[in-house]
Amino acid sequence: MNLVRSMLLAALGLSAGYATADTTVDTTAAKTDYPLTLNNCGKPISFSAAPDATVTIGQSATEILYALGVGDQVLGTSVWFTPVLPQFSELNASIERIADNDPSFESVVNKRPALVAVQYEWHVGAAGSVATREQFDDLGIATYIMPADCDTKDNTTGGDGMRTAPFSPDHVYKGIAELAEIFDVQPAGEALIEGLEAREAAAVASAGQLDLPEDLSAVFWFSSPDNGVAPYVAGQLGAPGYMMKALGIHNVISSDEEWPTVDWETIARANPDVIVIAHMDRRRYPADDVAAKRAFLQSDPVTREMRAVQEGHIIEMDAHAMSATMRTLFGLETLAEALSGMSFER
Structure with missing residues (x-):
């Protein structure tokens, strides 16, 4: 079992199941x-x-x-x-x-x-x-x-x-x-x-022991209306913004909108260290499919050059955790655990 996950469970006295x-x-x-x-x-x-x-x-x-x-x-x-x-x-x-x-x-x-x-x-x-x-x-x-x-x-x-x-x-x-x-x-x-x-407290405490770079940056991608068009990404003040701030991560998106659309060229220029992609059953848009997200990131001539894509720093997260819900706290755990297995040497 991952060290961060073990710490979380030990801190809460939980088994591997997701008790709420x-x-x-x-x-x-x-x-x-x-x-x-x-x-x-x-x-x-x-x-x-x-x-x-x-x-x-x-x-x-x-x-x-x-x-x-x-x-x-x-x-x-x-x-x-x-x-x-x-x-x-x-x-x-x-x-x-x-x-x-x-x-x-x-x-x-x-x-x-x-x-x-x-x-x-x-x-x-x-x-x-x-x-x-x-x-x-x-x-x-x-x-x-x-x-x-x-x-x-x-x-x-x-x-x-x-x-x-x-x-x-x-x-x-x-x-x-x-x-x-x-x-x-x-x-x-x-x-x-x-x-x-x-x-919440256990996830923040565990991430504090990961020795993450002070300038670590990320973008949260929820979905896109169509393949290749500007994606819906997390603004700085919503639930993903809270997760990033709690773990000391810089959000490359500065908008106060909950889910602004930002073109990939702008995101690529910001060159985030980590890309968090939403995993969901909904299929309203083509990019609701997490496999479609991964395929696009790895094949598009702009996105495939981003540091996060080249280094495999792509984290899948429950889409519902990216909304302002009680699952946001589970998303915080997901983020902390995923980061524990990544190296950010530059």
């Missing part, structure tokens, strides 16, 4: 005092009781609800990038997948949910591709958007939005805590947050 939280819960945690009102992404939402029927639009919301132990309240899911976390595979198989990508408004409403839990504001928001929050309000359906996609982020700019301040795992932890309060399962929320915080 300490199984010990504090049964003295506060109970929810209904009616509950929260401010969510600039909108007040109220609950007279824990929702008894939920539809999720976004894998992050789905997996958090599963991890909180309220998966039996989920009637349908949608917007998937990668397979569900292994510990939830049996549960997930019993729940209808309404759509792999964007569901229709009608398909969500037909499940008659009390709550729609949403990962991205562009799916359910002012210009929602599924619907606006007001459309759900008119039917008496509450909507909750994960704070990681709206806190310190402006989603009115089009595309994937622009960060107004750096992403922090605290935004993920806030979403976990609020969903735990909505469903009155605070002990599970506290345990999940504590487990993720421990994994």
